[in-house]
Amino acid sequence: xxxxxxxxxxxxxxxxxxxxxxxxxxxxxxxxxxxxxxxxxxxxxxxxxxxxxxxxxxxxxxxxxxxxxxxxxxxxxxxxxxxxxxxxxxxxxxxxxxxxxxxxxxxxxxxxxxxxxxxxxxxxxxxxxxxxxxxxxxxxxxxxxxxxxxxxxxxxxxxxxxxxxxxxxxxxxxxxxxxxxxxxxxxxxxxxxxxxxxxxxxxxxxxxxxxxxxxxxxxxxxxxxxxxxxxxxxxxxxxxxxxxxxxxxxxxxxxxxxxxxxxxxxxxxxxxxxxxxxxxxxxxxxxxxxxxxxxxxxxxxxxxxxxxxxxxxxxxxxxxxxxxxxxxxxxxxxxxxxxxxxxxxxxxxxxxxxxxxxx
Amino acid sequence: xxxxxxxxxxxxxxxxxxxxxxxxxxxxxxxxxxxxxxxxxxxxxxxxxxxxxxxxxxxxxxxxxxxxxxxxxxxxxxxxxxxxxxxxxxxxxxxxxxxxxxxxxxxxxxxxxxxxxxxxxxxxxxxxxxxxxxxxxxxxxxxxxxxxxxxxxxxxxxxxxxxxxxxxxxxxxxxxxxxxxxxxxxxxxxxxxxxxxxxxxxxxxxxxxxxxxxxxxxxxxxxxxxxxxxxxxxxxxxxxxxxxxxxxxxxxxxxxxxxxxxxxxxxxxxxxxxxxxxxxxxxxxxxxxxxxxxxxxxxxxxxxxxxxxxxxxxxxxxxxxxxxxxxxxxxxxxxxxxxxxxxxxxxxxxxxxxxxxxxxxxxxxxxxxxxxxxxxxxxxxxxxxxxxxxxxxxxxxxxxxxxxxxxxxxxxxxxxxxxxxxxxxxxxxxxxxxxxxxxxxxxxxxxxxxxxxxxxxxxxxxxxxxxxxxxxxxxxxxxxxxxxxxxxxxxxxxxxxxxxxxxxxxxxxxxxxxxxxxxxxxxxxxxxxxxxxxxxxxxxxxxx
Numbered sequence: 001x002x003x004x005x006x007x008x009x010x011x012x013x014x015x016x017x018x019x020x021x022x023x024x025x026x027x028x029x030x031x032x033x034x035x036x037x038x039x040x041x042x043x044x045x046x047x048x049x050x051x052x053x054x055x056x057x058x059x060x061x062x063x064x065x066x067x068x069x070x071x072x073x074x075x076x077x078x079x080x081x082x083x084x085x086x087x088x089x090x091x092x093x094x095x096x097x098x099x100x101x102x103x104x105x106x107x108x109x110x111x112x113x114x115x116x117x118x119x120x121x122x123x124x125x126x127x128x129x130x131x132x133x134x135x136x137x138x139x140x141x142x143x144x145x146x147x148x149x150x151x152x153x154x155x156x157x158x159x160x161x162x163x164x165x166x167x168x169x170x171x172x173x174x175x176x177x178x179x180x181x182x183x184x185x186x187x188x189x190x191x192x193x194x195x196x197x198x199x200x201x202x203x204x205x206x207x208x209x210x211x212x213x214x215x216x217x218x219x220x221x222x223x224x225x226x227x228x229x230x231x232x233x234x235x236x237x238x239x240x241x242x243x244x245x246x247x248x249x250x251x252x253x254x255x256x257x258x259x260x261x262x263x264x265x266x267x268x269x270x271x272x273x274x275x276x277x278x279x280x281x282x283x284x285x286x287x288x289x290x291x292x293x294x295x296x297x298x299x300x301x302x303x304x305x306x307x308x309x310x311x312x313x314x315x316x317x318x319x320x321x322x323x324x325x326x327x328x329x330x331x332x333x334x335x336x337x338x339x340x341x342x343x344x345x346x347x348x349x350x351x352x353x354x355x356x357x358x359x
Numbered sequence: 360x361x362x363x364x365x366x367x368x369x370x371x372x373x374x375x376x377x378x379x380x381x382x383x384x385x386x387x388x389x390x391x392x393x394x395x396x397x398x399x400x401x402x403x404x405x406x407x408x409x410x411x412x413x414x415x416x417x418x419x420x421x422x423x424x425x426x427x428x429x430x431x432x433x434x435x436x437x438x439x440x441x442x443x444x445x446x447x448x449x450x451x452x453x454x455x456x457x458x459x460x461x462x463x464x465x466x467x468x469x470x471x472x473x474x475x476x477x478x479x480x481x482x483x484x485x486x487x488x489x490x491x492x493x494x495x496x497x498x499x500x501x502x503x504x505x506x507x508x509x510x511x512x513x514x515x516x517x518x519x520x521x522x523x524x525x526x527x528x529x530x531x532x533x534x535x536x537x538x539x540x541x542x543x544x545x546x547x548x549x550x551x552x553x554x555x556x557x558x559x560x561x562x563x564x565x566x567x568x569x570x571x572x573x574x575x576x577x578x579x580x581x582x583x584x585x586x587x588x589x590x591x592x593x594x595x596x597x598x599x600x601x602x603x604x605x606x607x608x609x610x611x612x613x614x615x616x617x618x619x620x621x622x623x624x625x626x627x628x629x630x631x632x633x634x635x636x637x638x639x640x641x642x643x644x645x646x647x648x649x650x651x652x653x654x655x656x657x658x659x660x661x662x663x664x665x666x667x668x669x670x671x672x673x674x675x676x677x678x679x680x681x682x683x684x685x686x687x688x689x690x691x692x693x694x695x696x697x698x699x700x701x702x703x704x705x706x707x708x709x710x711x712x713x714x715x716x717x718x719x720x721x722x723x724x725x726x727x728x729x730x731x732x733x734x735x736x737x738x739x740x741x742x743x744x745x746x747x748x749x750x751x752x753x754x755x756x757x758x759x760x761x762x763x764x765x766x767x768x769x770x771x772x773x774x775x776x777x778x779x780x781x782x783x784x785x786x787x788x789x790x791x792x793x794x795x796x797x798x799x800x801x802x803x804x805x806x807x808x809x810x811x812x813x814x815x816x817x818x819x820x821x822x823x824x825x826x827x828x829x830x831x832x833x834x835x836x837x838x839x840x841x842x843x844x845x846x847x848x849x850x851x852x853x854x855x856x857x858x859x860x861x862x863x864x865x866x867x868x869x870x871x872x873x874x875x876x877x878x879x880x881x882x883x884x885x886x887x888x889x890x891x892x893x894x895x896x897x898x899x900x901x902x903x
Contacts, residue, residue: 023712036890037837037890037892037893037894037897038808038837038838038841038842038888038890038893039834039838040607040608040610040838041607041608041834041835041838042607042608043607043608043615043632044608046837083467083468086520088464088465088466088467089443089464097644101470103467103468104452104468104470104471104474104643105643105644106468107468107471107643107788108471108474108639108640108642108643108644109640109643111471111636111639112636112637112638112639112640112643113636113640114404114636115632115633115635115636115639116632116633116635116636116639116640116800117627117632117636118632118636119627119630119631119632119633119634119635120629120631120633121635122625122626122628122629122632123626123629123630123633124626125629126621126622126623126625126626126629127626130621130622131617131622132617132622133617134403134608134615134616134617134618135400135615135616135618136400136608136609136613136614136615137400137600137613137614137615137616138612138613139611139612139613139614139729141727142503142512142598142599142727166399176774188634190558193558193559193561194557194558194559194560194562194566194568194818195562195563196554196557197553197554197556197557200557200562200563201553201563213471215659216446224475233659241451242437242451244899247418247565247657247658248562248564248565248658250657250658250659251563251564251565251658251659252563254658254659262378283659284659287683287696287697288539288540288542288543288546288678289539289540289542289543289564290536290539290540290543290661290665291658291659291660291661293660293661293663294663305661305662305663305664305665305761306536306540306661306665307678308538308679308760308761308771308775309683310702319683320773321775322679322683322775323678323679323680323681323682323683323696323697324683324696325683325684325685325694325695325696326683326685348616352543353542353543353547353694353697354545354546354547354552354685354692354694354697355546355547355552355553355694356546356548356549356550356551356552356691356692357553357558357690357691357692358691358692359687359690359691359692
């Protein structure tokens with residue numbers, strides 16, 4: 001950006017100039033060495049390894065490398081043998097891993113061995129027998145020389161001139177217009193990935209008169225089924241486990257039902273919407289939609305196990321800790337003629353995570 | 360000329376290998392390529408193999424991933440399970456989950472390959488992270504390698520999402536919970552959130568489409584982009600030639616090491632097999648993501664202790680510790696409690712991604728750098744990196760706050776508050792402490808150069824004084840410890856010229872000068888010993 005204004009002397013000296021490119025001999029270097037106690041002494045002399053000077057050591061290394069490669073071959077054979085020998089469902093006890101699948105365990109070790117020993121052999125070969133003498137290679141600047149750059153710029157100018165791109169503005173502008181518009185076809189094609197949101201996130205299966213069905217027994221819930229301190233999950237009447245939309249519908253309609261002594265309910269509306277202290281709240285967390293499932297009987301707190309949002313069910317499911325932004329929606333319930341719990345309508349606000357149109 | 364040689368030795372028939380090479384050279388020009396690269400010099404250092412781990416685990420992921428596609432059914436059609444895993448018989452599940460059970464229990468070696476695939480993915484992202492830190496702390500990102508730094512950064516970023524879409528595929532209870540979290544986060548996006556969610560899931564969550572859609576993203580779109588970036592990354596490594604640490608004989612103008620053929624062919628090639636072998640054994644003994652223990656995904660069910668793969672722990676932490684702020688106005692809701700983490704995630708990661716450009720602007724240095732810095736010699740950069748890592752790891756604690764709470768018997772509220780405070784305070788403390796340590800180490804280097812190495816030998820002088828004998832350093836060591844560059848801070852100069860006319864200095868310039876001062880000003884680096892200082896001290900022998 002503004003580097004051009006920075007005087008050269010502000011930048012540190014380049015290496016190899018201040019320190020002198022020593023090690024290349026000559027009196028000039030010797031002179032500079034005198035001046036600079038920190039000069040580069042040049043590449044140190046190569047220290048031979050035992051394998052470089054002792055042929056017996058080198059042969060030992062050769063045998064080690066060959067041993068590694070042989071072990072790899074044996075491991076591959078063992079892999080095939082294990083694959084054939086062990087049935088896929090055989091479990092064995094191996095200390096300290098416990099009961100493990102014999103096939104999985106043996107295939108892992110033999111495959112690991114077959115691969116590892118190739119690597120061990122190759123690395124040992126490289127380290128002990130191949131030359132370890134360090135050599136220097138020159139670097140060249142990445143930037144082109146000024147001549148090359150000038151040639152490229154001239155070529156580009158010539159090409160540009162011949163195309164008339166800069167001169168014929170009409171062609172240029174319409175081409176840009178065409179290029180800018182054509183990606184729209186791709187965007188439009190994405191339209192049918194899914195439906196529009198409309199009111200989908202606002203409505204659930206709950207409606208006036210729908211009975212609350214126990215998720216475990218699949219029977220309608222009765223007030224006497226629900227005791228203080230128990231947590232019951234419920235779904236709306238008519239929803240079946242095997243229906244096509246089960247996941248989508250239960251993701252909005254899932255209910256948590258607890259009984260709280262009416263005196264302990266702090267929120268007036270909550271008490272009104274309950275049936276003798278039986279309250280029904282959405283099970284779907286208002287943070288990002290996890291199902292809430294941890295209930296503390298004494299305090300009537302529920303905790304979402306995903307992100308630890310904590311709601312107080314005795315106080316309108318107010319958020320008392322964690323990242324959730326608003327209380328759990330409550331479902332207004334009553335009892336029908338058969339004495340079963342029923343909904344008195346849908347939730348009066350969307351369940352689950354917040355979204356822009358929620359309001 | 361060539362005809363002359365041919366006529367000279369018409370009877371010679373080239374060996375088969377050479378003839379094949381000749382054929383290829385006539386069409387692909389391989390001799391010129393080999394001339395430049397076959398004996399290419401690579402410097403040797405353990406930290407240079409971190410990038411290799413990334414490359415090899417990526418290759419392992421591709422190999423095992425192709426195998427898994429042969430058996431996996433990317434479908435959310437619901438079936439009732441009647442396979443060989445008894446505890447799940449009669450349970451309704453998606454075909455995706457059922458086929459994952461089949462891979463785990465019926466395909467011989469299927470479980471091993473699935474485990475290798477997942478382990479390699481964890482190691483891939485971890486290795487990229489560590490590799491990136493090596494590049495960062497040694498300043499290897501400086502010119503001419505900034506573009507390659509960005510390629511690497513993008514690979515890390517895409518790697519995280521490829522991992523996420525991958526572990527979402529089995530449609531088990533844990534992965535479904537992760538996808539639900541993602542959907543909830545998408546809903547928090549203002550204006551378009553609900554639309555994106557509907558389009559991504561083909562309707563309301565979970566719908567019947569996300570597994571097949573994630574599948575094509577996971578096996579085709581993201582790996583395709585990553586493969587391109589990876590090839591570019593490697594080409595640039597070869598083109599730039601590798602960086603090297605300072606040392607005798609190593610300059611900005613050369614690269615010292617051993618040739619590709621044979622040493623690195625054997626070492627790097629062998630290392631691939633070592634990495635693969637170790638991952639295979641780890642996969643056999645440490646079972647990861649046992650989807651059979653969790654059951655199929657149900658929107659209304661969840662398991663406790665739900666954790667994403669480690670690389671998503673940072674995002675998980677942000678979402679867990681953020682207070683539940685929500686603004687309701689004019690009939691709209693702004694879920695800041697989810698939106699802020701969603702924005703902070705790329706911003707915090709991006710902070711390290713753009714750092715090279717900030718540093719090159721602060722130094723104003725446009726030269727190439729091939730000699731690596733020792734972290735202590737760039738105290739501000741090192742401190743920034745450690746501060747960034749601190750924020751990252753504090754958030755990992757936040758992402759696992761329930762696990763930390765149950766394992767260490769701590770209050771989850773206390774952990775959450777700790778993370779909330781130390782996400783901001785931790786990096787500041789880390790920055791200050793790291794900078795002090797760096798400056799201390801610089802001082803020690805300076806002392807070592809000027810006074811020599813502490814030998815541990817105590818000498819008693821004739822008059823009774825005890826002194827420790829310091830041994831002078833070798834020439835190579837003297838060079839190595841003084842090879843680093845030290846920038847001078849940028850000065851704006853007087854804002855009023857000699858005629859008393861005020862000179863306009865732009866805000867950008869002022870910021871640059873301020874930052875430059877904080878990087879290289881007084882107290883932010885220890886001046887390295889000069890030749891004069893050294894000569895003065897070494898000439899007056901006798902005082903230690």
